[in-house]
Amino acid sequence: MRSLPSLAVVARSALALSFVALCCLTAVSLVAAAPPPLSICGVCGPDSIDGATGPGTLDIHVDETGDSRWVAHVPVNDTAAETYRTNTTALEAAVEDGWHRYDVAADDARDITPSVDPESQTVRVNYTVPGVASSAVGDGWVLDYFYAGDTSDRYDLVAERVSIHLPDGYAATNSPSGSAAEDGTLTWTRESAADEFATDEFSSRTYVTYGPAGVAGTLASWGGAAVTFGPLVTSHAVRAGVVPVVVLGFVTVTTRQFGIGRTGRFGARRSISARGHTAIETGCGALGLSLGRRTLSLLAFGAGAVLTVGIWIAFGFPNAVLVGSFVLAAAAFLPLGHALERGDTAAVWAYSALAVLGPLAVATAFAPYGSSLSLLYVGVLLFLPWSLGAGLVGYVLSLIGRRVAAE
Known part of the structure; x- marks a missing residue:
């Protein structure tokens, strides 16, 4: 006849099960509480604009005051290109309808101006986003617009490519995760064009420190990051x-x-x-x-x-x-x-x-x-x-x- 487990064994097992249950409940609550991911370039998705033939690209040009101009290019088919070229109202409606609800810049975008490039058959969307970068120490700058390390936000890299262009004469002094730097431009790309969304290529802790080329600019940008974060x-x-x-x-x-x-x-x-x-x-x-x-x-x-x-x-x-x-x-x-x-x-x-x-x-x-x-x-x-x-x-x-x- 099998003996019943001792009270101590039962207590230890119950304690272990309780700890595992606590871990599982905590993990589930973290996932449930997380908001939907924010898209990088809401109009760049392959299904965002009516007539799009694939994901678009986004170029972010930062000026000397920390403001920025965003330029999205979305490829469209011949019919859509001709329609948008001759019908401005249809173009504006398509861009407005295609703009992703959870776009990272949805609340900050200003002066949204869509247009069509008939030669490349792309819809071009220009808009400005103020205050993406700030200067805290000397000539050092910190672009912290995408930094969400103190929140549960995360990003979807909807665009096939996202590039941040720093002001002329400035160079990045850090290496953001997933980016490639060249001549004052940092670029993120999707690993596979087959992925509709890419959540690993653009970190929620992304920030860029930059300053004038040289040791002084580098130290100033790092000092600015210390003050900022x-x-x-x-x-x-x-x-x-x-x-x-x-x-x-x-x-x-x-x-x-x-x-x-x-x-x-x-x-x-x-x-x-x-x-x-x-x-x-x-x-x-x-x-x-x-x-x-x-x-x-x-x-x-x-x-x-x-x-x-x-x-x-x-x-x-x-x-x-x-x-x-x-x-x-x-x-x-x-x-x-x-x-x-x-x-x-x-x-x-x-x-x-x-x-x-x-x-x-x-x-x-x-x-x-x-x-x-x-x-x-x-x-x-x-x-x-x-x-x-x-x-x-x-x-x-x-x-x-x-x-x-x-x-």
């Missing part, structure tokens, strides 16, 4: 960093209260610290290093730096930031344990601050996080496990640091 990134980083900071703060307090001196009677902790001490002593002996707090710091942060660089090379910068900040927070506990055992108050506060504030590095690197719901999602599914793991590893390292100091 700094408050937003800082706000989101602080909000996202609350959970890991609280968790690691709790771990540092626990480390101070429960160290080798108070828990040495427990075999598990004594065994962990002894094995760690033996490994460090062996390594230092092989390298000719003396055991001390500086050596512990060198070993912990040096190994972390090597690991971070390796992750950067193998898996890219975002993963390197995630792993590097984890290592920074956890590694600080090794010399922290040494300082606690020796009673060095200044060092204790310094390493505690490094461990607790380390999570802000990763929180800042991935900020902003879109909507408040997205921020909650990231905090629960990413930063909470991250901080718990860093805290657990850090506590073990603090025991080893205490053991080294006590020998």
Whole structure:
């Protein structure tokens, strides 16, 4: 006869199922709450204007004041081209009817002027959009019209090609995702003409920093980006960093209260610290290093730096930031344990601050996080496990640091 599962097993299973259900509900709510994607060039879709034979192109010309002139070209068939050429009213109606409801510039477009080029059989739509770029530092400029990193907005690249033309004499000083830069022009293209919409080619965090050619213009544009996005990134980083900071703060307090001196009677902790001490002593002996707090710091942060660089090379910068900040927070506990055992108050506060504030590095690197719901999602599914793991590893390292100091 099969025995019934114990109450503890049932409780653990229920807890696991509840966590999975919470993750699923959070993901579903994020998708449900997201607004429809905004189209880049609402009149450029293959079915936008009556008679269109394919997707159009969009050229955005930015002037020296930060305003812009947008020019869309949409290919049409012979019949439509002749109709629009001879009937202005029909052309205006076709453009108005074909304009995508969720076009990125639907609320900002001014002076919309359609026309027909009979030679190329294209409908040309001219309009202006003011204030797409701003200057915050010297001659540096930031085109942030498409930046929606603090919202749940996303884009559909409806046009076959979108090009942003900077003012004469200016050059882009960053490399927006998915773009190709040449002679002051940045271009995005759809990977496949068969895709009616392309949501991956144009990021919702797209922005362009630009300035006069030269070091001064580059620095000014970067300074402008810091002024433009700094408050937003800082706000989101602080909000996202609350959970890991609280968790690691709790771990540092626990480390101070429960160290080798108070828990040495427990075999598990004594065994962990002894094995760690033996490994460090062996390594230092092989390298000719003396055991001390500086050596512990060198070993912990040096190994972390090597690991971070390796992750950067193998898996890219975002993963390197995630792993590097984890290592920074956890590694600080090794010399922290040494300082606690020796009673060095200044060092204790310094390493505690490094461990607790380390999570802000990763929180800042991935900020902003879109909507408040997205921020909650990231905090629960990413930063909470991250901080718990860093805290657990850090506590073990603090025991080893205490053991080294006590020998």
